[in-house]
Amino acid sequence: MTAFNRIESKLSPDTAISDEIVLAGDGWMKELEPGQVLRIVDLEGNQAADTLFFDADNPEDHYSAVATIAGQGNIYLTTGSVLRAESGKELLKIVADTCGRHDTVGGSCSAQSNTVRYAHEKLQMHNCRDTFMLQLAKRDGGYTKRDLAPNVNFFMNVPVTPDGGLRFADGVSAPGCYVELESICRTTVLISNCPQLNNPCNAYNPTPIRVLIWNP
Amino acid sequence: MTSLWSKTIGAGDKWSGIIGKGKLLRFTALAPNANLSLMLFNANDLTERYNMPDTLKAQYTAHLTRGNVLMSDNGRVLASIVEDELGWHDTITGFTTREATDAKYGPTRYQEKRNEWLRSGYENFAVELVRNGLGVRDMGPVVNLFTKVFCDDEGRMIYDAAHCKEGAAVTLRTDMDVLLVLSNTPNPLNPSPEYPAAAVQLDITAAPGFDPATDYCFHFRSENRRAFENTAEYDLLSGR
Numbered sequence: 001m002t003a004f005n006r007i008e009s010k011l012s013p014d015t016a017i018s019d020e021i022v023l024a025g026d027g028w029m030k031e032l033e034p035g036q037v038l039r040i041v042d043l044e045g046n047q048a049a050d051t052l053f054f055d056a057d058n059p060e061d062h063y064s065a066v067a068t069i070a071g072q073g074n075i076y077l078t079t080g081s082v083l084r085a086e087s088g089k090e091l092l093k094i095v096a097d098t099c100g101r102h103d104t105v106g107g108s109c110s111a112q113s114n115t116v117r118y119a120h121e122k123l124q125m126h127n128c129r130d131t132f133m134l135q136l137a138k139r140d141g142g143y144t145k146r147d148l149a150p151n152v153n154f155f156m157n158v159p160v161t162p163d164g165g166l167r168f169a170d171g172v173s174a175p176g177c178y179v180e181l182e183s184i185c186r187t188t189v190l191i192s193n194c195p196q197l198n199n200p201c202n203a204y205n206p207t208p209i210r211v212l213i214w215n216p
Numbered sequence: 217m218t219s220l221w222s223k224t225i226g227a228g229d230k231w232s233g234i235i236g237k238g239k240l241l242r243f244t245a246l247a248p249n250a251n252l253s254l255m256l257f258n259a260n261d262l263t264e265r266y267n268m269p270d271t272l273k274a275q276y277t278a279h280l281t282r283g284n285v286l287m288s289d290n291g292r293v294l295a296s297i298v299e300d301e302l303g304w305h306d307t308i309t310g311f312t313t314r315e316a317t318d319a320k321y322g323p324t325r326y327q328e329k330r331n332e333w334l335r336s337g338y339e340n341f342a343v344e345l346v347r348n349g350l351g352v353r354d355m356g357p358v359v360n361l362f363t364k365v366f367c368d369d370e371g372r373m374i375y376d377a378a379h380c381k382e383g384a385a386v387t388l389r390t391d392m393d394v395l396l397v398l399s400n401t402p403n404p405l406n407p408s409p410e411y412p413a414a415a416v417q418l419d420i421t422a423a424p425g426f427d428p429a430t431d432y433c434f435h436f437r438s439e440n441r442r443a444f445e446n447t448a449e450y451d452l453l454s455g456r
Contacts (some may be wrong), residue, residue: 060353066268066310070404071375073307080433086355088313101371105278105308107269112291116274116443129289146353148289150269162366164279164304166272202414 003099004080004172009096009180011037013216018213022049023193024206025126027135031056031090032183035216037191040191041178042099042155044207046171048194052103053083053091056186059142061085065150075160076101077152082183086149091187096180100172103158108132109148109196118198131192153194154179155189156201168201219419224399225252227413232338232397234259234349237390237456240298240423241416243361244385249377250362252448253311253337256286259393260456262350263350264288268357274439279366280305280359283436285391285443291334292447293440294394296433298389298423302380306360309373311337312404321411334411340399348395361386361416363403375405380414389423389433391447393456398434 013019016039017084020030025049033037040049053063067084069075077083079097080089094102108128115123129148136143160166195206220239224246225231235241236259243252258264267289275284282300285293297305317336318324324333338355343353362377401414428434433443450456 019344060351062353062355064310064355064357066308066357069315070309073373073405074371075367075373086256086352088315106268106273107267110270110289110291112268112289113267113274113287114290115446116270116287116439120442120445145289146350149356150267160278160367160371162368164277164366166276166278168273 004100005066006098007079007096008062008098009039011039013212016212016214020211021190021208022116022193022211023130023208024193025129026193028191028211029135030189032187032189032213034183034185036212037095037180037182038189039178039180040154040211041176041210043175043210045177046155046173046177046202047207047209048156048195048196048202049209050151050192051154052132052151052190054147054188054190055085055089055091056188059147059188061089062147062149063151068104075105077104078102083152087199092183094179095182097179099155099177099179102158103153103156104150105160105166106153106156106158108192109194114198122198125197126191126193126195132190133188138199139162168199171201189206218420221420223418225398225416225418227400227415230334230344230399232344232395234393235390235396235420236393238423238426239390240421241388241390242385242419244383244417245362245380245414246380248380249406249412250380250414250416251401251406251412252361252416253358253399253401254357255341255356255361255397257395257423258288258294259395262348262395264290265354265356266294266359271307274443275437278308280307283433285433285440286359291443292450293391293443295388296431297386301384302362302386304364304379305386306363306365306403307357308418309360309365309403309405311341311358311399312401313338316404335399335401337399340401341397344397348354360403365403365405367441369410373405375403375407
């Protein structure tokens with residue numbers, strides 16, 4: 001698999017059964033049926049959509065960044081990537097991608113990781129793991145912090161070098177770039193549209209995303 | 217220094233236990249090409265655990281070696297790598313499943329092979345997690361000691377079969393009371409068609425007193441210093 005497998009979608013927004021805007025800093029959680037297609041659009045460019053997946057029929061089996069990487073033998077996600085759960089189960093497949101590489105190593109920001117990465121005074125700032133936890137809290141106790149595994153960062157560019165370095169680079173995304181995923185089983189999708197204000201990758205300006213769903 | 221405790225983790229074996237703060241854990245590969253997968257939890261609050269992305273992001277690295285600390289999801293230092301003869305330990309490629317193990321090495325079952333059947337990382341971890349009151353929902357990225365997997369410019373992952381020599385050792389220091397969960401099962405990207413089988417010896421000794429003024433891991437990056445400060449705050453407030 002190459003680092004960027006650019007495939008455009010043939011689906012029209014007119015035929016989507018769901019079409020929503022998720023504002024910067026907000027969360028979104030929904031189930032997909034097998035064969036349904038989810039599109040996430042980076043409306044203004046260089047936004048990070050932190051996304052987690054759960055097997056909806058067995059929510060204890062969550063998305064696994066490392067099983068996904070080992071399964072495809074590649075550290076980046078693009079068209080053709082199969083997103084796997086910890087058990088190895090195939091949850092979704094990326095069927096279109098106009099952005100470039102998507103990161104699954106960098107995880108999400110949290111209040112605590114902000115204190116480590118930036119400064120102790122950043123503890124009060126809004127962050128992705130708070131958004132995740134608020135969404136989980138609305139699920140009547142079905143989920144806890146234990147279910148928060150490392151996520152996908154759609155549109156995020158986190159290059160890893162052959163000598164094992166890692167950095168946060170300028171985004172490869174642009175306004176209107178999107179990624180599209182087809183659900184293989186019943187899958188729960190949890191998105192935090194990242195509110196990170198410390199990282200220059202979004203020019204310190206978090207922006208909205210658009211989320212669409214099509215039936216098979 | 218004489219070990220407080222030693223154990224050999226054989227190929228395919230698993231182990232878990234609580235190890236208090238301030239111990240040195242020296243892991244030695246007893247054969248080439250070892251891969252010992254390790255999960256870490258705060259022993260006093262099992263919802264706090266090793267966080268691979270936070271660890272890598274904060275230290276701007278995609279591999280682990282001396283100076284690196286293993287951070288929890290609460291921004292604290294669970295353990296730090298204080299000595300390392302290998303220069304590279306993997307935390308990106310995870311562990312094997314039953315299906316992947318059968319597909320790669322041929323199906324083996326207890327009913328035919330008895331204890332010679334080939335164990336998978338997922339099953340080993342599932343058993344030890346449940347034994348400690350946890351479950352498969354607590355699965356996450358592991359540290360694969362002794363393994364080097366690097367990626368090329370296209371992101372393709374490449375397993376370095378010449379990386380780990382017999383006798384190579386790495387030493388972790390516990391900086392919190394931890395639940396350590398181990399599985400000595402092959403790295404999923406090890407291309408060998410034969411089930412890799414290298415035992416690992418674990419020797420535990422008391423660590424010298426932690427001195428922030430001179431500690432290598434504390435000064436490795438300013439991010440590490442802040443993570444140690446978060447750990448010290450936790451100790452202060454919890455009285456540990």
